[in-house]
Amino acid sequence: xxxxxxxxxxxxxxxxxxxxxxxxxxxxxxxxxxxxxxxxxxxxxxxxxxxxxxxxxxxxxxxxxxxxxxxxxxxxxxxxxxxxxxxxxxxxxxxxxxxxxxxxxxxxxxxxxxxxxxxxxxxxxxxxxxxxxxxxxxxxxxxxxxxxxxxxxxxxxxxxxxxxxxxxxxxxxxxxxxxxxxxxxxxxxxxxxxxxxxxxxxxxxxxxxxxxxxxxxxxxxxxxxxxxxxxxxxxxxxxxxxxxxxxxxxxxxxxxxxxxxxxxxxxxxxxxxxxxxxxxxxxxxxxxxxxxxxxxxxxxxxxxxxxxxxxxxxxxxxxxxxxxxxxxxxxxxxxxxxxxxxxxxxxxxxxxxxxxxxxxxxxxxxxxxxxxxxxxxxxxxxxxxxxxxxxxxxxxxxxxxxxxxxxxxxxxxxxxxxxxxxx
Ligand code: LLP
Numbered sequence: 001x002x003x004x005x006x007x008x009x010x011x012x013x014x015x016x017x018x019x020x021x022x023x024x025x026x027x028x029x030x031x032x033x034x035x036x037x038x039x040x041x042x043x044x045x046x047x048x049x050x051x052x053x054x055x056x057x058x059x060x061x062x063x064x065x066x067x068x069x070x071x072x073x074x075x076x077x078x079x080x081x082x083x084x085x086x087x088x089x090x091x092x093x094x095x096x097x098x099x100x101x102x103x104x105x106x107x108x109x110x111x112x113x114x115x116x117x118x119x120x121x122x123x124x125x126x127x128x129x130x131x132x133x134x135x136x137x138x139x140x141x142x143x144x145x146x147x148x149x150x151x152x153x154x155x156x157x158x159x160x161x162x163x164x165x166x167x168x169x170x171x172x173x174x175x176x177x178x179x180x181x182x183x184x185x186x187x188x189x190x191x192x193x194x195x196x197x198x199x200x201x202x203x204x205x206x207x208x209x210x211x212x213x214x215x216x217x218x219x220x221x222x223x224x225x226x227x228x229x230x231x232x233x234x235x236x237x238x239x240x241x242x243x244x245x246x247x248x249x250x251x252x253x254x255x256x257x258x259x260x261x262x263x264x265x266x267x268x269x270x271x272x273x274x275x276x277x278x279x280x281x282x283x284x285x286x287x288x289x290x291x292x293x294x295x296x297x298x299x300x301x302x303x304x305x306x307x308x309x310x311x312x313x314x315x316x317x318x319x320x321x322x323x324x325x326x327x328x329x330x331x332x333x334x335x336x337x338x339x340x341x342x343x344x345x346x347x348x349x350x351x352x353x354x355x356x357x358x359x360x361x362x363x364x365x366x367x368x369x370x371x372x373x374x375x376x377x378x379x380x381x382x383x384x385x386x387x388x389x390x391x392x393x394x395x396x397x398x399x400x401x402x403x404x405x406x407x408x409x410x411x412x413x414x415x416x417x418x419x420x421x422x423x
Contacts, residue, residue: 002033013031013392014035015394016392018328018366019328021390022289027289027308028291028306028387029288030375033285034394037285041075044280047256048259050263051263051273055099055275056077057276059080059279060080061373061376062281062376063371063376067398068391081103084111087118097120098119101274105126112134113141116138117141122147124148125147125186135192136191143191145191145193146193148195149182149197151197151221152176153214156210157240159206160321165200165202179197187230194230197232197234198274199217200237200238204252208258211240211258234272239277239280241277245324281372287367289328292307292365295361303339304337304339305340305342306342307341309384310347310348310349311384312387313374323350324369325365325368327363327366328364330357332357333358334356335355343384380409386403
């Protein structure tokens with residue numbers, strides 16, 4: 001559920017008119033709803049009611065805007081980060097180090113050192129090489145790293161191949177049959193304190209079965225480790241639960257069903273559980289608001305050209321996925337249109353042959369469910385400035401990331417000395 005609603009024939013974000021907002025800030029613009037973010041945190045927390053003291057660590061990669069992170073910090077949510085940049089954002093937003101998990105398959109020694117100096121909750125280690133490197137970095141700094149080993153459970157998450165992470169052919173995690181030996185090694189290496197295991201098998205997962213299978217594998221390994229005399233106090237169950245994108249399809253299982261499954265599968269584990277939801281928290285809390293530049297009747301289909309493009313929201317181009325598109329002030333009737341951006345690539349499309357209320361140049365449209373993996377994956381391709389972000393809270397709103405100016409865009413480049421005038 002979100003807080004983008006129709007009010008007297010026009011779309012609002014909470015109590016803010018999107019027409020007024022577009023007028024004030026221009027388009028394209030990402031718009032986030034505080035009420036929706038908060039609601040999703042509460043729904044997820046309620047779903048985990050049967051679990052003692054869960055650590056909810058928001059996957060910062062889904063939406064790293066500082067105001068979004070701050071909103072989450074005030075809800076008591078922690079962070080799952082995969083780079084020093086994300087860790088700095090989480091800390092800057094006021095998320096305590098004691099609720100930050102550092103994941104990722106290729107942490108550099110500098111990143112390890114930064115995480116250890118910040119005193120974060122845990123680093124999730126993905127290989128033997130990383131164990132040795134972390135042990136060395138920690139020892140040199142005189143610190144002890146609390147770690148979890150990330151298991152690759154060889155489970156097919158049944159999601160898009162590009163965001164599937166739990167199969168044995170994927171780069172992520174430690175193969176099942178190596179976890180025990182590496183855990184024992186970790187307990188012997190200086191500077192490391194192995195606390196438990198982690199697993200994350202993919203994103204936008206539409207069924208609980210693969211997650212349950214992965215968690216069961218994890219549970220078996222916990223038992224094996226304990227039988228070998230090794231201490232296990234934590235388990236990180238990752239993120240990945242899917243959200244509804246297409247209102248005409250049945251929705252993925254709700255957080256409540258996920259929570260029940262987790263409570264059932266983890267009963268008796270006697271560990272502190274951590275969760276890393278990203279999309280679930282922010283996906284439906286954001287839209288990309290764009291304006292129609294032109295309606296172009298092509299030879300084969302009608303194109304609606306927007307001022308937003310693949311560089312602003314790459315998900316449809318990259319994964320071929322569906323985003324619901326709503327006219328901000330819908331007219332009666334329907335047209336079949338292909339919504340595209342101005343970028344010089346045929347893949348620069350948001351929707352193909354989509355039935356939508358009739359659109360004209362100057363109309364506003366909302367690309368729904370763009371709060372996760374939207375602005376954060378944007379680029380300046382075609383030298384298009386990065387799109388601004390606005391956070392709405394009831395009747396208030398604020399630009400939480402201004403539109404990049406052309407000066408900033410060009411100012412990133414340097415003329416090589418031998419190309420400078422007069423040389
Ligand atoms: N934890 C780890 C270790 C992850 O790699 C991810 C996402 C998450 C948690 C959060 O997953 P979520 O709850 O958001 O599904 N750009 C893609 C999604 C990539 C997800 C990468 N990892 C997209 O736009 O669909």
